[in-house]
Amino acid sequence: MSTIKECVVRGETILLDVDTENESGDVRNYEMWRVGHYDNKEPDTLDWIDGTFEPGDTVFDIGANIGQYSLYAAKRLKSDVSILAFEPEALNFAKLNQNIVLNGMVETIVPYPIAISNKTAVDTFYSKTFAVGASLHALGREITQGEVAFEPQNKQGTIASSLDDLTTTFSLPVPNHIKVDVDGIEDLIVEGAKGLFQQPELRTFLIEVYMHSDIADRIRSGFESGGFTLANEADTDFTQGVVQNLIFTRS
Numbered sequence: 001m002s003t004i005k006e007c008v009v010r011g012e013t014i015l016l017d018v019d020t021e022n023e024s025g026d027v028r029n030y031e032m033w034r035v036g037h038y039d040n041k042e043p044d045t046l047d048w049i050d051g052t053f054e055p056g057d058t059v060f061d062i063g064a065n066i067g068q069y070s071l072y073a074a075k076r077l078k079s080d081v082s083i084l085a086f087e088p089e090a091l092n093f094a095k096l097n098q099n100i101v102l103n104g105m106v107e108t109i110v111p112y113p114i115a116i117s118n119k120t121a122v123d124t125f126y127s128k129t130f131a132v133g134a135s136l137h138a139l140g141r142e143i144t145q146g147e148v149a150f151e152p153q154n155k156q157g158t159i160a161s162s163l164d165d166l167t168t169t170f171s172l173p174v175p176n177h178i179k180v181d182v183d184g185i186e187d188l189i190v191e192g193a194k195g196l197f198q199q200p201e202l203r204t205f206l207i208e209v210y211m212h213s214d215i216a217d218r219i220r221s222g223f224e225s226g227g228f229t230l231a232n233e234a235d236t237d238f239t240q241g242v243v244q245n246l247i248f249t250r251s
Contacts (some may be wrong), residue, residue, distance in 0.1 A: 001018025004102065009039045010046060014076040016066065019132055027124045030133030031066065031071045031095075038068060044232070044245050045179065045206060049073045051203050055080040058173050060115045060163075062086045062189070065183035066133055067096040070109050079108045084172060087114040088125050088139070088158045091132045115139045115160040117185055118192035120169065123160045126152035143208035146241075159204045161240045162192030167199070174199045177181075178209040187215060190222035204231075211240050223248045 003021055016038075019030045034041075037186055046069075053073055054061065060191045061070045062134065064085035074083055082108045086183075087093045100109045105217055115125055117139055128136045130146055130153035136144045139160060143149050166172045174196065194203060209216055216238055220230055228248040230236070236244050 003108070004037045004198075007038045009034060009072055010050070010076075012072060014038070014068075014071045014075055015099070016068075017102055017179075026167060028129075028131070028134075030129075030135075034066065034068060034133050042069070042245070044235075044247070045069055046072065047245055048179075048204070050207050053077055053081060056068060057083070057176040058082045058201075060084050060086065060175040060178040061178060063135075063183070064096055064111070064162055065092050065181070067099040067111075069179060070096075070103065071099060071103055074103070074105045074108045079105065080107045081108065082145075082173070083109040084175070085109055086114050086116055087111065088113055088156075088160075089127055089134075089137050090154070090156055091127075091130065091136075093202045095132050103129065113180060114166075115158050116163060116166075116180075116182070116192070117160045117187050118162055118188040119164045120159075120161045123158055125156050125158040126150075127154040127156070128152060130154040133244070134218065135181075138184055139182075140185075141193060143184065144202075145243075146212045163189065164192055164195040167196055174201040176201055176203050178202070178205045178207075180205070180209070182208075183210070187222070188219050190219050194226060197223070197228065199237055200250075203250055206245055208243060208245050211242045217248065227251050 064087040070085045126138045229251045231249045232247045
């Protein structure tokens, strides 16, 4: 039996449907961890939403998980925003839908069970941990962030698309802001957005990166080629093994 948790984040009340409040064997309760850290896990993401989103904007939330940041943005903008939330993992996608309905955001947030990459294809999605709210999954290969191999607890078929194809072939609206939190193929997503970068409607792009090898340089190069500048460079730690949100704005 699920429990409804009321979360207050920067003055906004958001409801999250939680399957259980207890741990189960060796499986971490990821949902309760997200509830407990809602207002402090990603302060820079919340700052980005607060400081850049405007009424009437369109947002892509890529790697939406159970919907926390889509829901916060929708509440913050008093539903005067259009959010397309992309989450391919089966359990997270189901809970994302439940949380959208629970918060009365059906007309504001549209969920898509699509993985985003550099090409459009039918592919395989691997769940590192098969539990609601879990992350570190992978598209197309059993390797997560930092090029670390893992043995998946589940695998499923999915449709993958590039950002360029979403807004051309599939005629989705060009977003004003994009958030990416996908654990491992961030460079491929950037590679698949070369055309989208040329659209003036796109103003900001937040992408979470696990620092390893030259990943940050490659991602930065892709954005700079598209006319974007790393806005939070002074606040970013590029040390190997550190996870950071890179925020790019149109130059």
